[in-house]
Amino acid sequence: MAISLIPAAFLFAAAVAIAAANTPAFNVPTIAFDDGYAPLFGERNIVRSPDGRAVKIILNHDSGSGFISSDLYYHGFFSTSIKLPSEYTAGVVVAFYMSNGDIFEKDHDELDFEFLGNVLGREWRVQTNVYGNGSTSRGREERYRLPFDPMVEAHLYSILWTNTTIIFYIDDIPIREVKRSRAMGGDFPSKPMLVYATIWDGSNWATSGGKHKINYKFAPFTSDFSDLALRGCRLDPIQPLPADAQCLEADAETNAAAYSIITPVKREAMLRFRRRHMIYSFCYDRLRYPVTFPDCEVLEAEKVKFGNSGHVMPQQKLPASRHRLRRRGRAGRGVVPAKGRAEV
Incomplete structure (x- = not known):
């Protein structure tokens, strides 16, 4: 597996180097775990580093685990470096995401990085999701192979969320951009959200549609989180002003930051990543969505690539x-x- 990853990893590293050379570094300040987060569940399976600036979350026979931001945020930039579990990881799901499902049960918003484990010798895959106002039946999922081995060292994953744009980043390279549009309507996330990180047993769906389950012989499954950054508008629940009024100054700061601007160099890096590594797109999934989403940009050249299922269709030998x-x-x-x- 390592040999097959070398060319892709080299190309991705080259893209990162080119983007870094041509655009300002993000230079986002990081925080200690207890300064921005608290345990969500499985507290015995959450292990802080000695300096408190990194944390391990563990899934074993007894429980999964996860943590949650101490504050609600209305827009901003949220990132962390993640190292994923190794060995056999089928059925394991590691997630870094934003949601308000505990507050708005029927019309919640959500932005996800979901890392889906695999059988021994097969690579992890990562999925991004965008849900707005309870649009879970209209999931805008995309899935990608990673151009590096995420079990060997940590990589940075970031979510930018503004009033007009959502951008998912891996190592400062944008991999997906979602723009607010009339066609998207109320499916664009619009309410304050919390930030989460979790590891849990997704045996019923995560690997080959549930074909391969978790094998606890390989437990514990441990995921490392570091470089924690929460850069956005923290909402004051006592403040009578609506969220957009409370966050005018913070939104202006976010919109002016380097991570909110996709330069031509970064856009080319994003397109290159998507061409080489995207393996599923909801825009081409005619089986699940017979009517294409109005906000999809359907490219004729990609119809054959993704087929009617939305999955990449490799040429038969x-x-x-x-x-x-x-x-x-x-x-x-x-x-x-x-x-x-x-x-x-």
Whole structure:
């Protein structure tokens, strides 16, 4: 597996270097765990570092675990470095996300990084989700392979949320941009949210649709979180002003920051990442969504790539006889096209 990851990891590192050389670094101040977060569940499975600036969350036979921000936020930039569990991780879900589901049960908003474990020898995948005002039946999921091994060292994952834009970042490279639009309507997250990190047993869906379950022989599953950053408008629940009025100054600061601006260099890095590493897009999933979302930008060149399921459709291998026909066709009578594609 490591050999196959080297070229992609090298290209991603090169993209990071190019972006860093051409754009200002984010330089976001980080905080100690207890200055911005508190345990959410499984407190015995939450282990702070000696200096209090990093934390491990653990899933074992007894419980998963997670933590939650001490404050509600209305827009901002939220990031952390994460190192994922190794070995066999099928069924394991690690998440870094924003939500207000505990406050608005029927019309909640949510922005997710979800890391989906895999069987031994197979890579982790990461999924981003965007839900607004309870739009869970209209999930805007995208899924990607990571161009590096997230079990070897920590990488930075960030969510930018403003009144007009959502950007997901990996190591300062934007991988997804969602712009507020009339077509998206009320599905754009619009209410204050908390920030969460969790590790839990998602055996019923996380790996091959639930085909591969957690094997607790490989427990404990440990995920490391460091470089904790919460840069946004902390809401005062006693303040009578509405959220947008309370957050005018903080919103202006967020909108002027480097992480809110996608330069041409960063946009090219984002497009390159998506071309090479995106393996599922809700915009092309005709089986789940027969009517394409009005805010989707459907590209004709990608329809074949993603098929009707929204998953990347790799070319089937040709039998030896077909390979011979293909070589012979190139020599004089035209190429014999491959037939059939297989869903991943």
